[in-house]
Amino acid sequence: xMLNEFVGNDTVKYELSKAMASEAFPHALIIEGAxxxxxxxxxxxxASYCVCLSDEDKPCGRCxxxxxxxxxxxxxxxxxxxxxxxxxxxxNVRKIxxxxxxxxxxxxxxxxxxxxxxxxxxxxxxxxxxxxxEPPLNVVFVxxxxxxxxxxxxxxxxxxxxxxxxxxxxxxxxxxxxxxxEINPGELNNHAALCGGNIGAAITGIEGGGEEAAALAxxxxxxxxxxxxxxxxxxxxxxxxxxxxxxxSIDMLLGLxxxxxxxxxxxxxxxxxxxxxxxxxxxxxLYKLADNIEKAREVLKSNVNLNFFGxxxxxxxxx
Numbered sequence: 001x002m003l004n005e006f007v008g009n010d011t012v013k014y015e016l017s018k019a020m021a022s023e024a025f026p027h028a029l030i031i032e033g034a035x036x037x038x039x040x041x042x043x044x045x046x047a048s049y050c051v052c053l054s055d056e057d058k059p060c061g062r063c064x065x066x067x068x069x070x071x072x073x074x075x076x077x078x079x080x081x082x083x084x085x086x087x088x089x090x091x092n093v094r095k096i097x098x099x100x101x102x103x104x105x106x107x108x109x110x111x112x113x114x115x116x117x118x119x120x121x122x123x124x125x126x127x128x129x130x131x132x133x134e135p136p137l138n139v140v141f142v143x144x145x146x147x148x149x150x151x152x153x154x155x156x157x158x159x160x161x162x163x164x165x166x167x168x169x170x171x172x173x174x175x176x177x178x179x180x181x182e183i184n185p186g187e188l189n190n191h192a193a194l195c196g197g198n199i200g201a202a203i204t205g206i207e208g209g210g211e212e213a214a215a216l217a218x219x220x221x222x223x224x225x226x227x228x229x230x231x232x233x234x235x236x237x238x239x240x241x242x243x244x245x246x247x248x249s250i251d252m253l254l255g256l257x258x259x260x261x262x263x264x265x266x267x268x269x270x271x272x273x274x275x276x277x278x279x280x281x282x283x284x285x286l287y288k289l290a291d292n293i294e295k296a297r298e299v300l301k302s303n304v305n306l307n308f309f310g311x312x313x314x315x316x317x318x319x
Contacts, residue, residue, distance in 0.1 A: 002061050003045050006038065007175045007199060008167025015162070020049050020058055026160040027135040032148045033164030034258040035251065036200025039144040042164065043113045044069070047077045050140050051107035065107055076107040082116035093127040100131055100139045109138045117145040125152045132158040165262070166197035169270045176202060194218075196259040196271040201252060213245060217252035218273040221260075224289065224317050225280045232317060236310035246306060250297050257290040292316040 003013055003020070019025045029046065031039045048059035048069040059066050068074035080096065082088045096112060104110045114120075114128075132141065132155065141159075145151060148161050166172065172192040176199070177185055183206070194214040195201035205214055216238060223232035239246035259274035264283045269275060277286065296313050304312075 002048075002059055006042060006045060008171050008197075009038075009164050012042075012162045012164065016046070025049070025140065027139065028132050028141040028159040029143070030148050030151065030156065030159045030161045031142065031144045031164060032146065032161065034146060034166070034198065034255065036195070036198040036202075036204070036255060037164040037166055038199065039164060040113075040115055042162075043115065043142045043144055046140065046142050047074075047111040047113055050109035050111040051076050053107070074107065075105040076110045078110070078112045080112065080114045082114065082119060088114070088117065088120040088124050090121075090124045090127050093124045097127060097131045101136055104138055109140055112139065112141045114141065114143045117143045118150055120151070122152060125155050129154050129158070165267070166195075166259075167199070168268070169193050169197050172197040172199050172202060175199060176206070179203075180206060193270050195252070195255060196269050196274060198255050198259075201255045204248060204251060213248035214252045216249050217256055218271070220249075220253055220317065221256050221273045221277055225277050227318065229314065229318055233311065233314045236314045236317075239310050239313070240306040243300070243306060246309065247297070247300055250293060250300060254290065254293045254297065257286060257293055261286050261290065288319075289317065292319060 003017055006013060031042055033039050045059065048061070048066050051065035051069050051074050052058040052060055053063040053065045054060035059069070061070075065074065069077055072079075078096070078099075080087050080092070086092060096114075100110065100112065128141075129152070135141070143151070143155075143159065148156055148163075167175075169189070169192045172195070173185070173189045176183075176188040176192060180188060188206075191202040191205050191211075194211070195205065205211060216235060220232060220235050223235060239249055256271055256274050256277070259269045259271045260277035260281070261283070263269045263275050263278035264286055269278075281289070296316055299312070300309065
């Protein structure tokens, strides 16, 4: 995917395209945004720019560098997955720092994609800061995170920050129609609307049969807003049907909480449940709700007993 194919976020695309065309490209970028807004996709486009061998219109998508980047086999693109144990440790960051001073194998620049930095501890961030302060000329660092505020101010000050938002429902639906030409457009429109334009969440729903999970997430949010503890308990116990269904439902609920925060800030959203939450809950309460949902995602990954998870989650959502 090239930059002009990235859906929505026109301001971000304009700023990046100007930087790419002028060759005055930042050595460090932070891409922030909710899950499913395209942070990893955009990071991949930036990596393609770094290894593109064309003299103009980078990334071209046609040269050997871009083709290797597309197939995730370029020797000058390094991906660090922050969800993997130890990936963001201070020891690993020091290895990245040392490796960055080695010349690229075959590309104009080396790209380090440090993904999902939400849990990068301060010592590791400080280790990274040393190379951000005096970076090699031919290296670009791209960090993705749900919110740049999670990172140290010193790291933020030495990076260009780009904030991603879900595209509007129409743009999301148009993208889904191209990706899934075999699916009825009306069904794709429904997925786009349920996910508030969040393409990642919509894809999860389509490929994983997430309509039931999306509907349950909306019901849970309504119950939270109205403080109906018994109704919420009945809803959360439905998560015990399967771990996969529980994970999808939690992801959908997290997306709705993000939409509610956006609505509270005066931005347009398509989810009626999110709009209602933004009108009834304070911004502080919405942030706390999102934090508790994120905590629930982590608990679910720890192989918790699903029969107890629903009861625990009910208390977290109302806390």
